[in-house]
Amino acid sequence: MAWVTSDAGGTGLSPATSVGGxxxxxxxxxxxxxxxxxxxxxxxxxxxxxxxxxxxxxxxxxxxxxxxxxxxxxxxxxxxxxxxxxxxxxxxxxxxxxxxxxxxxxxxxxxxxxxxxxxxxxxxxxxxxRVVYLTDEQVAEIRAVREIRDHEREQAARQALMDRYGVKSLSVGNDGTPFVRTExxxxxxxxxxxxxxxxxxxxxxxxxxxxxxxxxxxxxxxxxxxxxxxxxxxxxxxxxxxxxxxxxxxxxxxxxxxxxxxxxxxxxxxxxx
Known part of the structure; x- marks a missing residue:
């Protein structure tokens, strides 16, 4: 594998350290x-x-x-x-x-x-x-889709959001910031x-x-x-x-x-x- 670079910002060993905390x-x-x-x-x-x-x-x-x-x-x-x-x-x-x-x-x-x-x-x-982090507005948009009562409209809106984020599920996780995850x-x-x-x-x-x-x-x-x-x-x-x-x-x-x-x-x- 070629070494990946990012635009973002022989070891001398000590005795093994049990990790506290x-x-x-x-x-x-x-x-x-x-x-x-x-x-x-x-x-x-x-x-x-x-x-x-x-x-x-x-x-x-x-x-x-x-x-x-x-x-x-x-x-x-x-x-x-x-x-x-x-x-x-x-x-x-x-x-x-x-x-x-x-x-x-x-x-x-x-x-x-x-x-x-x-x-x-x-x-x-x-x-x-891959984790795709969301803004509060994007989370609100996902929640709004779930409130659409017409099944065909709801499915179309759901698919549009999944295509936008490259995911197969609109399940929102949170690690301090809301996110969806790709397959x-x-x-x-x-x-x-x-x-x-x-x-x-x-x-x-x-x-x-x-x-x-x-x-x-x-x-x-x-x-x-x-x-x-x-x-x-x-x-x-x-x-x-x-x-x-x-x-x-x-x-x-x-x-x-x-x-x-x-x-x-x-x-x-x-x-x-």
Whole structure:
């Protein structure tokens, strides 16, 4: 992928830094708010190459996705979290908190680099849909369409607004400013990922079978309490994992990455199976 420029406005590593001040990954009732499927650890960065491990921590994830879209999502996920401070405490005594290789304030200028930001925002627009921010007048116009009683007129007015904003839905979100979102394009994201990630290799699965194969409810000898106790005692090293190596076309795509990063995530892979 050609490096994107924007009209808008080999790293020396310190010991890994657990990120404080972030919100715990739990709601006010103490319950998990995100179901993580993987825990990703970056062991080393050398130029345009990363080496690390992906642990499978959820039975819903039967294996580590082999496609380059998953590899690129790893890179973008860390960039996005650094920009917004989205690092969390584990909520589990036996599993580590999210952590960075440098202090958060040391990485702020890196992730705000205009070229890096333009490239990753373009890629996120493909993967999640592009956000189109609205003025109060535009929001009022969308609401007015919903009040049109004649079905044909309402449909025509709705279609005209969707065409104007390049969206397939007039559902208005709000992140402090109202917006609509374009449709995501997973295939286009994968195609771009194959340009950005020039090589992505997975090793053998270790620690298999997984810890959730302790028993089966259909078995007469199945002990639910013992099963739960075993799961609760698992440490990260007990879960299945694979080692990975990935290389990107331009080392600047990894400017924010380094050995010592660890984070829990629910990112997925769609292609390359």
């Amino acid at each position: 972030g919100s715990a990954r739990r709601d006010d009732g103490g319950q998990p708010t995100v179901t993580d499927t993987y825990r990703i650890s970056i062991d080393d960065r050398s130029g345009a190459t990363l080496r690390g491990r992906v642990h499978i921590v959820n039975p819903d994830a039967e294996q580590v996705p082999p496609g380059r879209d998953f590899a690129l999502r790893m890179i973008i996920e860390v960039w996005h979290r650094i920009r917004h401070g989205y690092f969390f405490t584990s909520g589990d005594e036996n599993l580590p908190d999210d952590r960075l290789h440098l202090h958060l304030d040391e990485l702020e200028n890196v992730v705000d680099d205009p070229a890096l930001k333009a490239s990753f925002e373009q890629l996120m627009g493909l993967d999640h849909g 995501r394009d997973g295939r286009a994201f994968y195609d771009k990922a194959c340009e950005v990630v020039t090589d992505y290799r997975l090793g053998e699965v270790r620690n298999w079978p997984p810890p959730w194969d302790f028993g089966d409810e259909a078995d007469e000898d199945y002990d639910e309490d013992a099963y739960s106790d075993k799961l609760a005692a698992m440490t990260l090293e007990d879960y299945p994992y694979v080692e990975f190596t990935l290389t990107v076309d331009d080392a600047r795509h990894l400017a924010h990455m380094g050995g010592g990063i660890h984070f829990a995530t629910a990112i997925h892979g769609e292609y390359g199976w």
